[in-house]
Amino acid sequence: MxxxxxxxxxxxxxxxxxxxxxxxxxxxxxxxxxxxxxxxxxxxxxxxxxxxxxxxxxxxxxxxxxxxxxxxxxxxxxxxxxxxxxxxxxxxxxxxxxxxxxxxxxxxxxxxxxxxxxxxxxxxxxxxxxKEYDKRQTLREKQDTRETNRAISAARRRQRSA
CATH class of the missing domain: 2.40.280.10 (Small protein B)
Incomplete structure (x- = not known):
């Protein structure tokens, strides 16, 4: 085999x-x-x-x-x-x-x-x-999406507990 x-x-x-x-x-x-x-x-x-x-x-x-x-x-x-x-x-x-x-x-x-x-x-x-400003913009976008995802999940948690 x-x-x-x-x-x-x-x-x-x-x-x-x-x-x-x-x-x-x-x-x-x-x-x-x-x-x-x-x-x-x-x-x-x-x-x-x-x-x-x-x-x-x-x-x-x-x-x-x-x-x-x-x-x-x-x-x-x-x-x-x-x-x-x-x-x-x-x-x-x-x-x-x-x-x-x-x-x-x-x-x-x-x-x-x-x-x-x-x-x-x-x-x-x-x-x-x-370029350097492109790198900063990419980091800013990543941070913004992370914050929006946190806000959405927090809202969902509050909705489930209510």
């Missing part, structure tokens, strides 16, 4: 700072070329996407500055923590990203790293940098 793989999506790391600093224009799901010790380290749920970015060189997409710590029980075959990793994408997607990211103010950032059906996937996004 074959052993069943994990099904579904298990989140490893998320880049919340990217959603705060950028307007997300388009998202893509990509595979990663990894070493065995990197996968074992990711299974422990340890990774950081904070300073990560995607660069396209010679028609290949590369993920830079993703921190995957060394596997504790690894030997001399262990990986380096911040090496660049190749992304597995379709040629048309890479060409589209390359042309769009060349525009002023656009960049490609990783949003999430997760397991999907036993394989490591990364969600990347074509993004445009926010």
């Amino acid at each position: 074959a052993k069943e793989k994990d099904t579904g999506r298990k989140l490893i790391a998320q880049n919340k700072k990217a959603r705060h600093d950028y307007h997300i224009l388009d998202t893509y799901e990509c595979g990663l070329v990894l070493m065995g010790t990197e996968v074992k380290s990711l299974r422990l749920g340890r990774a950081s996407l904070v300073d990560g970015f995607v660069q396209i060189d010679d028609g290949e997409a590369w993920l830079h500055n993703i921190h995957v710590p060394e596997y504790v029980q690894g030997t001399w075959t262990n990986h380096s923590a911040k090496r660049k990793r190749k992304l597995l994408m379709h040629r048309a997607e890479i060409d589209k990203l390359e042309s769009k990211s060349g525009e002023t103010g656009h960049t490609i950032v990783p949003l999430a790293l997760y397991f999907k059906d036993g394989r490591v996937k990364v969600e990347i996004a074509l993004a445009k940098g926010k």
